[in-house]
Amino acid sequence: MLPLPTFSVLSPRSVADAVGMLTDHPEARLIAGGTDLLPSMKYGLFSPPALIRLGGVAALQDITTTEEGGLRIGSGATLRAVGRDPRVQRLYPALAAATRTVATSTIQAMGTLGGNLMLDTRCAWYNQSSFWRGALGGCLKCHSGPEGAICHVAPKGKGCYAAHSADTAPGLLLYGAEVELVSSRGARQVAVSALYGEDGRDWIRRAPDELLTAVILPPPPPGAVVHRKLRARASIDYPLLLTAAAFDPEGGPRVVVSAVGPRPILLSGLAEAFRDGGVEAVAEAGYKQVSPLSTHV
Amino acid sequence: MPTEPDADLVLTLRVNGDRKRLLIPANRTLLNLLRQDLGLTGSKHGCDVGDCGACTVLMNGAPRLSCVTLAADAEGAELLTVEGVSVGGALHPLQAAFHEQVAAQCGYCTPGFIMALKALFDERPDPSDEELNEVLGANICRCTGYTKILAAARQARERMNGRSA
Numbered sequence: 001m002l003p004l005p006t007f008s009v010l011s012p013r014s015v016a017d018a019v020g021m022l023t024d025h026p027e028a029r030l031i032a033g034g035t036d037l038l039p040s041m042k043y044g045l046f047s048p049p050a051l052i053r054l055g056g057v058a059a060l061q062d063i064t065t066t067e068e069g070g071l072r073i074g075s076g077a078t079l080r081a082v083g084r085d086p087r088v089q090r091l092y093p094a095l096a097a098a099t100r101t102v103a104t105s106t107i108q109a110m111g112t113l114g115g116n117l118m119l120d121t122r123c124a125w126y127n128q129s130s131f132w133r134g135a136l137g138g139c140l141k142c143h144s145g146p147e148g149a150i151c152h153v154a155p156k157g158k159g160c161y162a163a164h165s166a167d168t169a170p171g172l173l174l175y176g177a178e179v180e181l182v183s184s185r186g187a188r189q190v191a192v193s194a195l196y197g198e199d200g201r202d203w204i205r206r207a208p209d210e211l212l213t214a215v216i217l218p219p220p221p222p223g224a225v226v227h228r229k230l231r232a233r234a235s236i237d238y239p240l241l242l243t244a245a246a247f248d249p250e251g252g253p254r255v256v257v258s259a260v261g262p263r264p265i266l267l268s269g270l271a272e273a274f275r276d277g278g279v280e281a282v283a284e285a286g287y288k289q290v291s292p293l294s295t296h297v
Numbered sequence: 298m299p300t301e302p303d304a305d306l307v308l309t310l311r312v313n314g315d316r317k318r319l320l321i322p323a324n325r326t327l328l329n330l331l332r333q334d335l336g337l338t339g340s341k342h343g344c345d346v347g348d349c350g351a352c353t354v355l356m357n358g359a360p361r362l363s364c365v366t367l368a369a370d371a372e373g374a375e376l377l378t379v380e381g382v383s384v385g386g387a388l389h390p391l392q393a394a395f396h397e398q399v400a401a402q403c404g405y406c407t408p409g410f411i412m413a414l415k416a417l418f419d420e421r422p423d424p425s426d427e428e429l430n431e432v433l434g435a436n437i438c439r440c441t442g443y444t445k446i447l448a449a450a451r452q453a454r455e456r457m458n459g460r461s462a
């Protein structure tokens with residue numbers, strides 16, 4: 001049995017309550033579905049003194065149509081609720097598809113869209129029990145004292161390469177989605193394309209006192225957007241590779257690749273590659289822009 | 298005045314139809330609440346980190362991995378565990394089918410499969426093979442190779458829909 005560390009629990013009922021509690025307890029962690037947070041806490045990766053439970057904030061679960069003809073999806077909507085929403089299926093099929101490749105049907109009924117976008121980066125040397133990590137002296141991401149100051153994936157490097165593994169992120173990025181972050185200082189919107197950082201330790205550009213309230217999608221782009229995931233087994237597993245691809249007859253292909261480093265990568269120069277050499281050239285151009293390391297769990 | 302977090306909490310919920318009220322530490326998982334505080338050991342402790350499905354229960358009708366659910370999240374909820382699945386002493390058709398098809402070897406995974414399949418059948422009374430397989434993919438069985446489990450799920454489906462199997 002892997003015991004949870006000791007912590008206390010706060011149970012807000014409204015967004016204002018939750019933001020207030022986060023302001024009063026900046027060292028607390030938010031918990032939505034708990035499917036990422038609790039395994040990590042059982043592994044002793046961190047032990048916050050308090051958890052703020054978002055499950056009681058009903059307003060975070062709403063999915064509403066925006067005036068512009070897009071959708072506003074509450075961060076607390078479960079992946080299952082998002083994937084089953086007829087508007088999501090019609091307007092954003094690659095998002096609906098991505099919710100259905102996360103883990104398993106049971107985890108999709110628990111995990112939220114907000115939790116998915118806030119998913120910690122993952123690495124074969126990080127997502128392990130304290131005992132396992134302790135035997136190695138830790139790593140850059142799990143801060144275990146001086147011996148921890150090494151990356152086992154790239155021992156000569158100074159960076160952490162833990163992989164972004166959120167299935168919904170690539171598609172949301174291509175759809176031009178933004179997230180709404182609310183704190184006692186006010187609300188701001190950040191594009192999914194600008195949400196993630198370049199180092200696996202510091203992968204998310206969210207201040208510790210900010211609550212992700214919603215994902216806001218503009219009307220869908222012309223042309224198709226598709227989601228594809230490569231994983232070891234057809235179920236349960238985190239991605240080995242994620243791609244979302246959009247094709248607009250005017251603008252050419254746009255492709256996001258993820259699970260190969262700390263953040264999703266929007267490939268560049270694809271329109272030219274497509275014009276000159278078709279799909280093969282696009283794949284070739286993409287291959288040159290990613291350098292996956294053996295971080296996968 | 299900052300709100301003070303609760304280190305212990307009073308939890309009120311219904312488990313298999315019975316109302317329960319307990320004082321628990323805030324870091325209690327739903328699985329430990331069931332097994333230790335309520336003595337309901339049907340939900341199994343497998344991996345403890347969300348990988349295997351052995352701890353699956355229904356919370357307000359939806360499947361949940363109780364090992365990665367805070368007991369605090371069950372406040373006010375209606376829980377169903379494998380102990381509550383039989384009706385008036387008679388096995389649920391899923392349980393009967395697992396028994397008839399010998400869909401268990403060590404049996405440790407069985408309660409999780411029963412609960413995950415029950416969640417599906419409650420929503421979709423006549424699921425396709427693809428839907429059955431999706432649920433089987435949510436749970437790990439190290440013994441049977443899944444063939445018998447799929448046979449049991451199909452048998453339950455046929456019987457519950459008044460077809461012979």
Ligand SMILES: Cc1cc2nc3c(=O)[nH]c(=O)nc-3n(C[C@H](O)[C@H](O)[C@H](O)COP(=O)(O)OP(=O)(O)OC[C@H]3O[C@@H](n4cnc5c(N)ncnc54)[C@H](O)[C@@H]3O)c2cc1C
Binds near residue numbers: 030212237347
């Ligand atoms: C066996 C297994 C397999 C998995 N496979 C996949 C997979 O293939 N692909 C994938 O993408 N994920 C996978 N996951 C991870 C996880 O289930 C999903 O990413 C899920 O969507 C996380 O959502 P949650 O609500 O459970 O998040 P939580 O665990 O509740 O939270 C995750 C993180 O987000 C923060 N957070 C949550 N809500 C907010 C908010 N509103 N504002 C700010 N921060 C917030 C939390 O503090 C925490 O740091 C897997 C998990 C397991 C156990």
Ligand code: FES
Binds near residue numbers: 352
């Ligand atoms: S014990 Fe809960 S998923 Fe394995």
Ligand code: FES
Binds near residue numbers: 403405438439
């Ligand atoms: S019967 Fe042993 S794990 Fe399934």
